[in-house]
Amino acid sequence: MAVTVKIPTQLRAAAAGDAEAELEGQTVQEVLDGLFERYGELRERISDGDGSLRRFVNVYLGGEDIRFLDGLQTPVADGAELTILPAVAGGC
Amino acid sequence: MAVRNLKCRECGTEYPLEALYVCERCFGPLEVAYDHSRVAEGGISELRRRIQGGPQNIWRYADFLPLQGGPPGPSGRLASRVGLPAGCTPLIRADRLAQRLGLHEVWVKNDAANPTHSFKDRVVSVATARARELGYQVIACASTGNLANSVAAHGAALGLESYVFIPADLEEQKVLATGVYGTRLVAVKGNYDDVNRLCTELSAERDWAFVNVNLRPYYAEGSKTLAYEIAEQLGWELPDRVVAPIASGSLFTKIAKGFAEWREIGLVETARPLPRMNGAQAAGCAPVASAFAAGHDVCRPVKPDTIARSLAIGNPADGPYALEEARRSGGGVDSVTDEEIRAGIALLAQSTGIFTETAGGVTTAVLAKLARRGDIDPQERVVLVITGEGLKTLDAVRGSFQTHTIEPSVEAFESEVESAVSSTADAAAAVVGG
Numbered sequence: 001m002a003v004t005v006k007i008p009t010q011l012r013a014a015a016a017g018d019a020e021a022e023l024e025g026q027t028v029q030e031v032l033d034g035l036f037e038r039y040g041e042l043r044e045r046i047s048d049g050d051g052s053l054r055r056f057v058n059v060y061l062g063g064e065d066i067r068f069l070d071g072l073q074t075p076v077a078d079g080a081e082l083t084i085l086p087a088v089a090g091g092c
Numbered sequence: 093m094a095v096r097n098l099k100c101r102e103c104g105t106e107y108p109l110e111a112l113y114v115c116e117r118c119f120g121p122l123e124v125a126y127d128h129s130r131v132a133e134g135g136i137s138e139l140r141r142r143i144q145g146g147p148q149n150i151w152r153y154a155d156f157l158p159l160q161g162g163p164p165g166p167s168g169r170l171a172s173r174v175g176l177p178a179g180c181t182p183l184i185r186a187d188r189l190a191q192r193l194g195l196h197e198v199w200v201k202n203d204a205a206n207p208t209h210s211f212k213d214r215v216v217s218v219a220t221a222r223a224r225e226l227g228y229q230v231i232a233c234a235s236t237g238n239l240a241n242s243v244a245a246h247g248a249a250l251g252l253e254s255y256v257f258i259p260a261d262l263e264e265q266k267v268l269a270t271g272v273y274g275t276r277l278v279a280v281k282g283n284y285d286d287v288n289r290l291c292t293e294l295s296a297e298r299d300w301a302f303v304n305v306n307l308r309p310y311y312a313e314g315s316k317t318l319a320y321e322i323a324e325q326l327g328w329e330l331p332d333r334v335v336a337p338i339a340s341g342s343l344f345t346k347i348a349k350g351f352a353e354w355r356e357i358g359l360v361e362t363a364r365p366l367p368r369m370n371g372a373q374a375a376g377c378a379p380v381a382s383a384f385a386a387g388h389d390v391c392r393p394v395k396p397d398t399i400a401r402s403l404a405i406g407n408p409a410d411g412p413y414a415l416e417e418a419r420r421s422g423g424g425v426d427s428v429t430d431e432e433i434r435a436g437i438a439l440l441a442q443s444t445g446i447f448t449e450t451a452g453g454v455t456t457a458v459l460a461k462l463a464r465r466g467d468i469d470p471q472e473r474v475v476l477v478i479t480g481e482g483l484k485t486l487d488a489v490r491g492s493f494q495t496h497t498i499e500p501s502v503e504a505f506e507s508e509v510e511s512a513v514s515s516t517a518d519a520a521a522a523v524v525g526g
Contacts (some may be wrong), residue, residue: 009296010114046119055390055412056102056119060289065407067393081255083293086114088121088409089305090288092341 003031003076006083014041028059029072031082046084056087094131095158098122098309101413102114109160111226111306121409122309124158131155136218136358142380149177150214150317152238157218157317158310158355163383164221173212175220175249178194178213179317183325184474189443193463198209199331201322201448208245208269209481210238210402210449211343215314216303219335220246223301234291236284238403238480243277255300257287263401265484283396308311317341319350322475323360329362330355333457333468336477337404337451338371338380340505341414347477348417367475369417371425371506372458374398374450376430377425380411384427389415399430399488400450424467428457434488436460440478447482455479 005021019088021038024050027032046057052072053059059066060083066074076082098107102120113122132139139155146152151163156247164174182202190198203211216239223231232255233243240256247254256270260279280287295305302312323330330351338344338366348369354360373381376398379391391411396404408414418425428436433450436457441447446458460477462468482489498504 008114008292010119013116017188023137044118054119056114056121056225057291058407063286063289065285065393068395083289085292086119087407088114088119089292089295089308089408090284092406 002078004079004081005035006081008085010086011042011045011084014045026075028061028066028074028076028082029083031044031076032059032072048063058085058087059083060085093120094126094128094318095153095160096125096127096342099125105411109158110188111223111228111301113308114308123490124309124313126156126158128156130354132359139357139359143324148180149435150179150217151312152178153317153320156320156350157418158296158313159218159221159225159227164224164229175217176207176213178217178314179321181321182290183322183475184446189440189476192439192443193460194470195463195468195472195474196470198459199326199392199473199475200440200444200446201475201477202222203317203318203477204446204448204452204481205481207276208238208241209484210242211315211318212238212242213241214317215296215311216242216246216426218314218440219301219303219307219311220250220252222253223303223307224250226301228299228301230255230298231470232298232300232302233257233301233304234284234288235304236404237262237270237286237484238402239304239464240266240270240277241484244270244273247275248273250373255290259287263485263487265329265486266401270360284405285393288405288407291432312346315346316341316353318349318477323351323354328360330360331475332364332472333368333370333423333474334477335370335372335437335455335462335474337403337455337479338373338408338414339405339451340408341371341380341410342370343477344371345410345413345417348421366421368423370423370458370462371414371418371419372455373427373434374400374454375427375429376400377404377406379406379408380414381425381427383411383415384418391415398433398450399421399485400433400454401485401495402449402451403454424462426458426461428454428461430442432457432461434492437488438492441482446478448478449480449482449485450488452478452482453488464504 023034100120101116103118153161182201186198206213230253254275295302377396383391391405433453437453440456496509
């Protein structure tokens with residue numbers, strides 16, 4: 001199942017300059033694991049030692065924050081789009 | 093200038109003073125770092141005099157703000173008459189409010205008295221000044237309303253093109269008070285967090301200064317001026333406690349940072365501890381208050397449902413730091429219901445003559461809650477930070493009072509107004525007497 005992952009500008013240097021990547025996986029976790037396998041440097045940048053995401057990383061599935069879904073265990077459908085974005089933007 | 097570089101708040105990696113806001117190494121937020129070692133070289137009295145001799149707006153604190161070229165505009169004391177100067181808003185001693193709450197000393201910092209009627213003019217002044225230093229022609233923002241007003245107005249004042257992104261269902265007053273400035277107003281079908289996500293994506297694709305995205309490190313520094321003003325207006329002293337609203341948590345943490353900077357430099361007395369910081373949220377959007385109560389150090393995002401639209405950020409960027417600050421200072425974070433928010437607006441209006449928007453209702457209601465709960469020592473000096481104007485959220489007070497509509501005759505006045513007023517007074521006296 002192919003899923004598109006959109007990579008934020010701040011991480012592109014660690015992802016061979018790619019703005020997006022096509023990956024396989026049944027869940028968000030599996031897709032991210034595939035992403036980290038392809039671009040080794042990304043793992044330490046956005047994931048914690050225990051495998052969860054760092055606290056300033058937001059991941060959206062089709063525009064919805066995965067924390068409103070099943071987090072990393074959220075199932076992903078063929079053709080879905082995952083977006084990784086910094087959490088520090090916005091607000092007052 | 094004392095401004096040095098940008099620095100990651102999480103891992104300490106340093107970056108140049110450009111339009112950057114995220115650490116590439118750990119994704120943490122970037123903050124402006126300063127070298128204040130020489131700011132008080134001529135002595136504290138000299139520094140105080142320099143501040144007091146500065147313009148009547150935030151640029152009197154230029155030594156502590158992240159511009160490289162000094163205050164904008166012509167040099168010297170005329171500085172800052174350019175654009176829409178913000179700040180130097182009243183700090184009002186609110187004895188009647190204190191009395192109502194059983195407290196001794198309460199002050200209201202009325203930041204509705206800014207050019208577009210909210211504290212946002214502080215942060216936007218700093219962000220737009222920095223955007224111009226960096227050569228941007230277009231400013232933009234993701235907003236819950238107050239920021240929209242301010243960015244649109246500052247764009248107009250400085251002749252910069254602007255794009256303002258708001259949730260499509262925002263209060264009409266805030267939409268009208270934005271569009272009038274001739275901005276490009278974009279209503280996004282979604283809540284603020286959707287607007288924010290869109291702007292985060294767009295900021296990577298457009299060469300614009302999104303004041304609260306890629307200019308965020310500079311923007312956020314503007315909120316420190318609230319703390320500086322409070323300290324200066326109290327005669328270079330600190331309050332014991334500050335009650336301020338929390339949306340993203342940036343304002344809250346930067347007020348604390350402002351006090352800490354000045355205490356370290358010695359501009360305020362160092363004998364007194366830093367103020368306890370109490371954060372205020374609406375129960376319908378309380379990710380920070382919930383995390384505080386549960387002892388968590390991160391916030392679980394929520395879908396906002398509250399009349400306090402300007403605080404309706406379900407995914408607060410600075411939530412973890414607001415939690416740290418509340419705990420470190422011995423303060424806290426509380427939430428209040430929509431009903432309490434309306435009562436808070438009425439309490440502030442009727443005891444101080446200040447009409448605040450729903451966010452101020454949240455803050456006032458949290459102060460009342462803390463007082464009721466006995467969390468505040470009656471001898472404390474408390475500052476209530478009122479961030480916005482009541483005319484922007486008129487729906488919140490609709491139907492909350494009675495209007496006497498009469499024929500234009502003395503008889504009608506006596507029979508329909510005076511009799512009603514005296515019976516209300518009798519009823520009130522009976523309650524008090526009983």
